[in-house]
Amino acid sequence: MPRIISPSFLSADFLHLGDAARTVNDSRAEWFHLDVMDGVFVPNISFGLPVVSALRKATDKVLDVHLMIVQPERYVADFKAAGADYLTVHVEASTHLHRTLQSIRDAGMRAGVALNPHTPVSAIEEVAALTDMVLIMSVNPGFGGQRFIASSLDKVSRAKDLLLRKNSPALIQVDGGVNADNAAQIFAAGADVLVAGNAVFGAEDPVAAIQQLIEA
Numbered sequence: 001m002p003r004i005i006s007p008s009f010l011s012a013d014f015l016h017l018g019d020a021a022r023t024v025n026d027s028r029a030e031w032f033h034l035d036v037m038d039g040v041f042v043p044n045i046s047f048g049l050p051v052v053s054a055l056r057k058a059t060d061k062v063l064d065v066h067l068m069i070v071q072p073e074r075y076v077a078d079f080k081a082a083g084a085d086y087l088t089v090h091v092e093a094s095t096h097l098h099r100t101l102q103s104i105r106d107a108g109m110r111a112g113v114a115l116n117p118h119t120p121v122s123a124i125e126e127v128a129a130l131t132d133m134v135l136i137m138s139v140n141p142g143f144g145g146q147r148f149i150a151s152s153l154d155k156v157s158r159a160k161d162l163l164l165r166k167n168s169p170a171l172i173q174v175d176g177g178v179n180a181d182n183a184a185q186i187f188a189a190g191a192d193v194l195v196a197g198n199a200v201f202g203a204e205d206p207v208a209a210i211q212q213l214i215e216a
């Protein structure tokens with residue numbers, strides 16, 4: 001099973017994004033997690049396409065874009081042009097989710113589907129075959145630095161069971177409140193990719209913090 005760390009730029013110093021990119025480049029993290037928020041789907045506005053394009057020029061690592069916006073289907077082509085590798089949309093934000101996931105793949109990206117804490121795993125039953133990654137939100141989306149919702153561990157196991165039953169090779173990503181104390185448990189529950197914002201960019205030595213998460 002892969003053990004991938006995807007540091008979230010939401011917790012980086014926005015005055016020095018280049019430094020944050022270099023930090024991740026120098027680390028064993030394989031992915032970069034970019035949280036795009038529209039102030040409608042979630043009560044916060046973060047950054048958008050220009051930041052994704054800029055980071056694309058700063059790294060060869062996997063750009064993992066997490067869209068927390070309503071009607072994400074409107075921007076699939078734009079995020080492809082900006083350089084996204086994975087484009088993840090929320091089940092709760094896309095009325096025609098099946099079509100949206102297909103269009104992400106048709107555009108040449110990997111399609112991720114995210115579930116808010118209140119959304120059951122069964123919501124992806126009919127789109128498992130179109131999904132390259134299932135993102136389990138382990139906090140309510142909108143902000144970094146929140147506390148991990150403990151029941152997310154069982155939810156990861158349920159997602160794993162569903163994917164096995166569907167013969168799906170999709171990865172499971174966990175996002176929100178991940179740190180060195182809970183990372184081992186989350187991997188053990190079946191996660192392949194852990195997003196970490198505060199635990200990486202809030203640490204004195206972000207490269208060492210990433211290393212700790214990988215070895216958890």
Ligand SMILES: O=C(CO)[C@@H](O)[C@H](O)COP(=O)(O)O
Nearest residue numbers: 141142144145176177197198
């Ligand atoms: O999508 C989100 C928040 O909505 C996340 O990606 C956070 O940015 C993770 O930050 P930490 O909880 O790890 O600080």
Ligand SMILES: [Co+2]
Nearest residue numbers: 035066175195
């Ligand atoms: Co995120």
